[in-house]
Amino acid sequence: MRRFITSLTGKVLGQLAILGLVLPYISLAVAMRAEAQLQVLPSWAVTEFRNLKDPSNTTYGKTVADDISTELAKTGQYDITPADTVTRTITTLGLTSPLEGEVNLLRVGQELRANSVVTGDIVDYKVSDVAGGKQAVVSIRTIVYDVASGLPANGASLSAVSTTRPGNVSDDTLINDALSSAANQAVRTIQSQNLPTATVLNTLTDTALINQGSRSGFANGQQVIVTRGRDQVAVARVTELEPDSATIHIERQYKGVAPGDRVRAVFSVPAIAAGFTAANQPRRPRNTARGSNSGLITTLLVLGLVAVLLSGGRSGNNSGTSDVVSEAMLGFFDNPTPDASGVPAVKVSWAADAFFRGNSTNVAWQIWRNDVQTSPVRVVTGDRRFVVDTVDTRDLTWSDFGGIVGGSDCTNGSLPQASVTGVTGVTPGRPYTYQVELVYAVNQLNLPGTGGTGGTGTGTIGGGTGTIGSTATGTTASTGTIGGNTGTIGGNTGTIGGNTGTIGGTNGTGTTATGTTATGTTATGTTATGTTSGTQTFCYFVTERSSSRGLATPLSRIALISPTNNASVSAPTVFSFQSAVNPAFPITVQYVVQFSTSPLFPKNGTTTVSSFVKNDLGNVSSPVIDTAGGSIPASIRTAATVYWRVGARNVADNPGPVPDPSGQRYVFSPARTFTRPSPPPPPPSY
Secondary structure, three states, X not given: OHHHHHOXXXXXXXXXXXXXXXXXXXXXXXXXXXXHHOOOOOEEEEOOOEEOOOOOOOHHHHHHHHHHHHHHHHHOOOEEOOHHHHHHHHHHOOOOOXXXXXXXXXXXXXXXXXXEEEEEEXXXXXXXXXXXXXXXXXXEEXXXXXXXXXXXXXXXXXXXXXXXXXXXXXXXXXXXXXXXXXXXXXXXXXXXXXOOEEEEEEEOOOEEEEOOOHHHOOOOOOEEEEEEOOEEXXXXXXXXXXXXOEEEEEEEEOXXXXXXXXXXXOOOOOOOEEEXXXXXXXXXXXXXXXXXXXXXXXXXXXHHHHHHHHOOOOOOOOOOEEEEEEEEEEEEXXXXXXXXXXXXEEEEEXXXXXOOOOOEEEEEEEEEEXXXXXXXXXXXXXXXXXXXXXXXXXXXXXXXXXXXXXXXXXOOOOOOEEEEEEEOOOOOOOOEOEEEEEEEEEEHHHOXXXXXXXXXXXXXXXXXXXXXXXXXXXXXXXXXXXXXXXXXXXXXXXXXXXXXXXXXXXXXOOOOOOOOOOOXXXXXOOOOOOOOOOOOOEXXXXXXXXXXXXXXXXXXXXXXXXXXXXXXXXXXXXXXXXXXXXXXOOOOEEEEEEEEXXXXXXXXXXXXXXXXXXXXXXXXXXXXXXXXXXXXXXXXXOOOEEEEEEEEEEOOEOOOOOOOOOOOOOEEXXXXXXXXXXXXXXXXXX
């Protein structure tokens, strides 16, 4: 063997063997470098700038756009769309350049499938005589729009000067030179303002946790946009800031924020005006306000509050409820906490309107679902502000006002109750919207146009002038009324005695006596106020319906397929399960795979390792997941037994399912476990 190794044939075979061992590592290194070189860069498009000083001159706008495209391309950080492609797209869309309005700008960006679109204005320019020649100064405002959200994501407002040239140089040459300098400065400014970005980790009802904080440049109160791919998900604002994390409050939501979404700060590009300072810097717009309107605004607010209070909270658009939220869950009637053993359901919650009818009494909330038109699907009494709508069929007694909302006439002195049997429950996989209306009661005395608080008229006792004669006639008086609008005691005129009376009759010889006329004594009538009495009566009404914030899609628990329970998993694995899509109601579902060392999946002991969107029927498979990879927390990588489950939600739901203990808004499958294989025994020792 030694002789063979030292021979020419042995040496050649040895070199080939060494090459065969080294070649895989060389190939891997080349592949990794090639992959790094093939990294996808964000796509940017630059459109022609507007010339605010002379709109008829479009040459300068094209020049600065070309210069900015060139400067951006030099950075190597962006995939710049060629100018002729941008021009062709604008023409295809039937638009003209320079583009007017953000809508047209974003249309072009969407057509080009660009992440960002750069545009701006040439605010002013001038050419001046300086020592040794002439010089131009320009001011431009550059804005980088995020196509997904339509909001400014970066930009710069600045001025630049050209080099000094001899007096015979043209003004156009000097201005183009200054524009090139301004383009270079704008790109450098944009590069230096790399605004912070982050990834959503967990979500709650209207907040989300992101993985970056003050160290990355986020600040309290900063506005951010949340995107998923090229689509905008939400607009939010930073509320709680830590060095390496932050909480954002969702202000406007379009698709529902989910873990894995990208968060990007919004940039405010300073405004500039025509003209230059003595140092050739752009002028800032003047505050044209002549005075503060705060006093007027305060007065109007106070008057508005007084009007609300005087009206008892009544208005022409009374709903009685606000902030109606519908969320999918697994649970039971009247139990708002998700229960893994429950059935597909939707939790509907709401708040009572604090300004609604201070003189009314809440009787019941009636909950309507968009697939049932003839009656509500649930009725809630008391102070409870939630209800759970499940798959169960139920019978209801409800108040039917015939579509008449509110009112001031007491047309319903008792609840107009109706009964309905067999109200269907929710169907798993079908999206729903909900509405809530309030049935309320008002004391009849508090309604306009009905009996008030007692009589307001006057009555008199006695009246005018009365006479006392020899023959006395009985006292005349009308009957007084107690209660009502007007109560009177006594009549208008009462008389005591008549004008002439006789003593003696016609039996026998009677003596005729002339009655003595006496002037009656005048008595002034006494005023008496009527007194309220009677039985208290209530009148019943119903408010307008308040709609839920968005869709809610109840889902059945996902059935897991593989790995089988307690299987041994040692290599990157695909996790498969049954689809959550109901074929009768096609939806797009977002799935996640979660790992934990506890069957309860607590917030601090759970990791979400994969998020993907599919609308497949039948069986669904996750991407390949390395259960022992570096992205998995060490506590899970080293655990002998790992619990795993799959969560699902309709991507169109807003705000999404009720959060579970881990803070995730998904409807989760039952949990399974997998184990780690035991390490191989050590080699025997000799």
